[in-house]
Each structure stands twice: as C-alpha cells, then as structure tokens.
Amino acid sequence: xxxxxxxxxxxxxxxxxxxxxxxxxxxxxxxxxxxxxxxxxxxxxxxxxxxxxxxxxxxxxxxxxxxxxxxxxxxxxxxxxxxxxxxxxxxxxxxxxxxxxxxxxxxxxxxxxxxxxxxxxxxxxxxxxxxxxxxxxxxxxxxxxxxxxxxxxxxxxxxxxxxxxxxxxxxxxxxxxxxxxxxxxxxxxxxxxxxxxxxxxxxxxxxxxxxxxxxxxxxxxxxxxxxxxxxxxxxxxxxxxxxxxxxxxxxxxxxxxxxxxxxxxxxxxxxxxxxxxxxxxxxxxxxxxxxxxxxxxxxxxxxxxxxxxxxxxxxxxxxxxxxxxxxxxxxxxxxxxxxxxxxxxxxxxxxxxxxxxxxx
Amino acid sequence: xxxxxxxxxxxxxxxxxxxxxxxxxxxxxxxxxxxxxxxxxxxxxxxxxxxxxxxxxxxxxxxxxxxxxxxxxxxxxxxxxxxxxxxxxxxxxxxxxxxxxxxxxxxxxxxxxxxxxxxxxxxxxxxxxxxxxxxxxxxxxxxxxxxxxxxxxxxxxxxxxxxxxxxxxxxxxxxxxxxxxxxxxxxxxxxxxxxxxxxxxxxxxxxxxxxxxxxxxxxxxxxxxxxxxxxxxxxxxxxxxxxxxxxxxxxxxxxxxxxxxxxxxxxxxxxxxxxxxxxxxxxxxxxxxxxxxxxxxxxxxxxxxxxx
Numbered sequence: 001x002x003x004x005x006x007x008x009x010x011x012x013x014x015x016x017x018x019x020x021x022x023x024x025x026x027x028x029x030x031x032x033x034x035x036x037x038x039x040x041x042x043x044x045x046x047x048x049x050x051x052x053x054x055x056x057x058x059x060x061x062x063x064x065x066x067x068x069x070x071x072x073x074x075x076x077x078x079x080x081x082x083x084x085x086x087x088x089x090x091x092x093x094x095x096x097x098x099x100x101x102x103x104x105x106x107x108x109x110x111x112x113x114x115x116x117x118x119x120x121x122x123x124x125x126x127x128x129x130x131x132x133x134x135x136x137x138x139x140x141x142x143x144x145x146x147x148x149x150x151x152x153x154x155x156x157x158x159x160x161x162x163x164x165x166x167x168x169x170x171x172x173x174x175x176x177x178x179x180x181x182x183x184x185x186x187x188x189x190x191x192x193x194x195x196x197x198x199x200x201x202x203x204x205x206x207x208x209x210x211x212x213x214x215x216x217x218x219x220x221x222x223x224x225x226x227x228x229x230x231x232x233x234x235x236x237x238x239x240x241x242x243x244x245x246x247x248x249x250x251x252x253x254x255x256x257x258x259x260x261x262x263x264x265x266x267x268x269x270x271x272x273x274x275x276x277x278x279x280x281x282x283x284x285x286x287x288x289x290x291x292x293x294x295x296x297x298x299x300x301x302x303x304x305x306x307x308x309x310x311x312x313x314x315x316x317x318x319x320x321x322x323x324x325x326x327x328x329x330x331x332x333x334x335x336x337x338x339x340x341x342x343x344x345x346x347x348x349x350x351x352x353x354x355x356x357x358x359x360x
Numbered sequence: 361x362x363x364x365x366x367x368x369x370x371x372x373x374x375x376x377x378x379x380x381x382x383x384x385x386x387x388x389x390x391x392x393x394x395x396x397x398x399x400x401x402x403x404x405x406x407x408x409x410x411x412x413x414x415x416x417x418x419x420x421x422x423x424x425x426x427x428x429x430x431x432x433x434x435x436x437x438x439x440x441x442x443x444x445x446x447x448x449x450x451x452x453x454x455x456x457x458x459x460x461x462x463x464x465x466x467x468x469x470x471x472x473x474x475x476x477x478x479x480x481x482x483x484x485x486x487x488x489x490x491x492x493x494x495x496x497x498x499x500x501x502x503x504x505x506x507x508x509x510x511x512x513x514x515x516x517x518x519x520x521x522x523x524x525x526x527x528x529x530x531x532x533x534x535x536x537x538x539x540x541x542x543x544x545x546x547x548x549x550x551x552x553x554x555x556x557x558x559x560x561x562x563x564x565x566x567x568x569x570x571x572x573x574x575x576x577x578x579x580x581x582x583x584x585x586x587x588x589x590x591x592x593x594x595x596x597x598x599x600x601x602x603x604x605x606x607x608x609x610x611x612x613x614x615x616x617x618x619x620x621x622x623x624x625x626x627x628x629x630x631x632x633x634x635x636x637x638x639x640x641x642x643x644x645x646x647x648x649x650x651x652x653x654x655x656x657x658x659x660x661x662x663x664x665x666x667x668x
Contacts, residue, residue, distance in 0.1 A: 038476050038579070040477050041477060042477040046477075070580070155623065186623040186624070188619060189630045191634070195579075196579050196582060197570065197574065197575050197582055197584060198584075200574065200577075201379065201616070201619055202619055202623075204375060204619075205375075205616065205619035205620045206623045208375060208623075209367070209620060209624055211623070220577065220579070221577065222577055225479070244479060355625050356625060357627070359629065359631065
C-alpha cells in the first residue's frame, strides 16, 4: 500500500539475511540515518542527508549508508530504528528532537549498536547527542532584522515549544531589540517541522499583521514563497541556504554543516574508539554556518553582522550576555554574566520584552 | 480599518477566500456527484492527484493555467476508475471510494518523486485596474487570482444548473430514484458517470489550487485531510451550493483568523485556536441543518443495475 511498508518489509528481509551471515566478518561499516522530512526538503533533512553523503564519499567503499526519510516522530520511528539495528547497522543517527525517547528505548534494546541523537539531551552508554548552537546564527539574524524592519514588527514561525526553538526566539529578539528598541515580535506556533501548507498560512498571517521580516524555525521554503509574493518582506534561510530565494526575500541564512561531525563519529566506530558524548558546537567549529548576506542588506549592516559573527566565532562575544531579565521581569543574568550551557540546554522561558507565550 | 485587536477585516476576508478555495472546489464537485446518487469517498485521493498533475504540468510548461487544466483532467481520470468500478462493475461505493483515496495518496507520491522542493510558476492576480484600488471592497472583491472567481462562478452555475435546467432535473431525478429515472428512459449510468467525472475534475482543481497558489509547492500528502473536510461540508450543507460556500468560507475563515489571532498576540491557548476551525464549522452547519429538510438524495450510495 505505501512505500514505507514495503521498505520495512525489505528491511526485515535484509535483517534476517544479516543474522544468517553474522558469522562473516563485516568489512563495511553500516551507518543509518533517520530523517523527519523528505531528503530533498530544501531545509533541515536535506542538510543531514547531504552531510551523510559527504561522509559516505569520504569513506568510499568502507561504509554503507542506509537512509530512511519522512519518518514520523513517535512510535513509527522506534520501529524504523529497530529494523535498522536488526539489519546490522552499527551506527544510527536519529536527526530530529522528537526521536529522543524512541532512540533511548531502542538504544537500551541494542547495547552493541551505537546511536547518535540530534538536538536532544538524553544520553546512554551507547547513545550520544549532538546539536549545533543555532542561537548564535539567530543573534546575527536578529541584528539584521532589527536594522532592516520598517514596520518594527518581526514575525517568527516557531515549530514546537522546545528549548532549541525558545533559544532561537530569545536570541533573535535580544539582538533585534538591541539595535531597534521599538521592535515587536509576533510568534506563531505551527506545531510541525515540515508542513508547507501550514507554514505558508502562518507566514501569510504574519505578513497581514504588518510584519516585514519573517523568521522561520520550520524547514520548508513555503514561507520564503509567501514573502516573495508579498514583495516587501525579508526572510532568512533555515537549516539550509535556501538560495533559490536570494537575494530577496532571503537575505541570509543559517546553514547546518554536519559533515565533519559525521566523518569523525563514523571514524570512531571504525577505530573502535566511539564513546558517548554530548556535542554542542557553534559558528567557531563550523557546525553553524552563516549563508551569504545578500545585496539587499545595506553594507554597514552587513559589516556589523559579519563582525558579530567573528566575535561569536572567536569566543569574545556570547549571544546570551547579561544584563537580561526573564519575561516576568525577574532577573536572569547580571551585567556581563554569561548564561551557562546547563540553563541554555533546558531553556523554557522567554526574555523580558517578548509578549508571546510558550504553550505548555 | 484596524479592528479585533489589530486584525484588518478586509485583509482577513481576502485571505480567507484564498484559504477556502480548495475545499470549496472539491465540495462543489462532490455535491454534484452525491446529487446524482453516488457517494464517492475518494475526494482526498482525487485532490492530491490533481495537485501533483497540475504541479508537474505547470513546472514543465511554465503555464499555471495549463497546470489547472491538467489537474482537472487528472482528477477526472482518477474518478473514472471509481466510476467504472462502481457503476459498471457494481462494486461497493464506500469501499471503492476509500481505496481511491489510498491509491491517490500513493500514486501522487510516486509521480511527485522528482518535484519536491521545486519552484512552480504561480497564478498572478487579475489586474482589474482602478477596481482593485477601491478601499476595502477592492481588497476583498477585486484582488484575486482567476481561480477564486472560477470557484465563485461555479457556485452560481451549479445552483442554477440543478434548479433551473432540464439536465439538472434529470441529474436530481437519477439521484432521488434511479428506477423511476430509468423507467422514464434516462440513462442512469451515463448521467452518473458524467457527474463522477465532474466531481473528479473539481477535486483536481482544488488540489492544484493548493500546490500552485496557496502553498505553492509540492509535498507528499499536502492536502492533509482537506478532501475529508470537503466531504463533511457537503453533508452539513444539506446538498445546497450556497451552504457549501458558507461552510467552506467559514472553515477557511476560522483557519486564517486563528493564525492572525496568534500573530496579533491574542491570549488564547494555541491548542484551542488550532482546533477552532473544525469545532466552529461543524457547530454552525449542524445548527443550520437542524432547521428544515435534510435533502439527502434518496438513492445516495445505492448501486443501479437495469436488469434487476
């Protein structure tokens, strides 16, 4: 009936075959990737896929890469991971926040298989987490947005109320507010990572509310298309460059570059040196890249943005530096104080000035 | 023109018309099918097939209008499968319709393999010159793409066709009592086949409106249940074209309004806002349909076989 059933059946058959030949020495390292959207979504999943392909090319015949796309978060993903583990995959990357608990469950069942979960916070002896400090890129977007908005209204299409998204909204707001005290943020919670119809509707609603900058934490290019149709709205690429929409409406982007990490981790499995780690890298190590700032951005704003990027990269500036208050007005960070990673990892509140609410 | 906490009603109405058009087109087609006594539950499948057929043709030819044309053809061809199975081979309409939805979803995913993330040419607004500049009314009435006007014209045309024309009377007769229509010498199967294909074409147009105007992009399963909503609308609207329009605009309107309320920072729980389109549409249409005749065609969903 659908392709997934067919694929899982095939995977099961492959699994049986693999157990049958388990005695044979494995010459190839089998690496699995589970994607939340289609591999050519133009955003998040595409970048995981492309990075996986860079990794596969790096190792050539030494690795075999298995990819399963459009896997729903939840019980379905647990089944897919189990099938992968059964079919002899030695290292499985689960590339969406919602795969966290399923990955923990499956990792417990297969102690000899290594798991790597993106953007989560739960680890196990055979389960690592890895994520990128996207909020560093959001700070730069916030700066450009605050400088360029004429209506002083900035729209933000948020996906789920999880720390990663909340960090992004806070970071963008702090830096927009810094250069433009009149700026206001409108936030729409889409409750999806990838649903072009919903994202397009949300973008349109924000534009109708007078927003002339739309930031998105969802993965499709539909908001870019809506902004292009509106004609006077700027956007930023999310997770990938989205350069189809450059130089206008897309004026810059955050690009996730997972390839070096994937190569490092697969190498570790090959060498037998894999250990459970929590990786959280940003602009400095190159996990977060800033896509070209287009000609639609005035030169001075572009220069400031690039200066901020350098400062973040060399560690001289942290986007969450006090003084900062929480949304309810209570103090969070004192003058010059930097937020610690523990608090940031579980961030569940907005900073002062944001009027939106975090759904419970 | 600022009202309701910063929401401009003219802009809201204009955008709800765009949001409602896919369901409106699909529901109108299904209403005609059901008026002829056939229950086709495959609307979702025909919509998504139309969405991908239209998208592919529009991308390859660069013409959104050709895209819409082929979306209608694609939807009609898919509905023809349903027609042959249920009208000629007398299969169960409910089961066949469900199968058509499943088939359409899978088939469209297959066709769309190479088209994810591709940009399509989209339908521009009709330039109505000074009319579009009239305050409020210009924004609501004279600033849309052609398909919005096609869908509205279709409401009137279908209403007039069913009410005033001889062909419309025959179609209704077939739907009310196929034996009587048959006895009078009308070709029951032929009328129903034509109605089914019309329904398929309308659903295809609705789907293409999603992939070519409203989003505009192709993704698997992008109709996301719109076909089922269209089906429900037909029932709640008591098989009346005008009420289908009201229902579709109501659903689209609340969908757009709840997003605008979120964007305007209304202090209403997001979960409540997200479910409001379904709740309010069902509530209003149930209230409307509790008054007066239900109007379900008497032969709805029954197979016709001239020899029995």
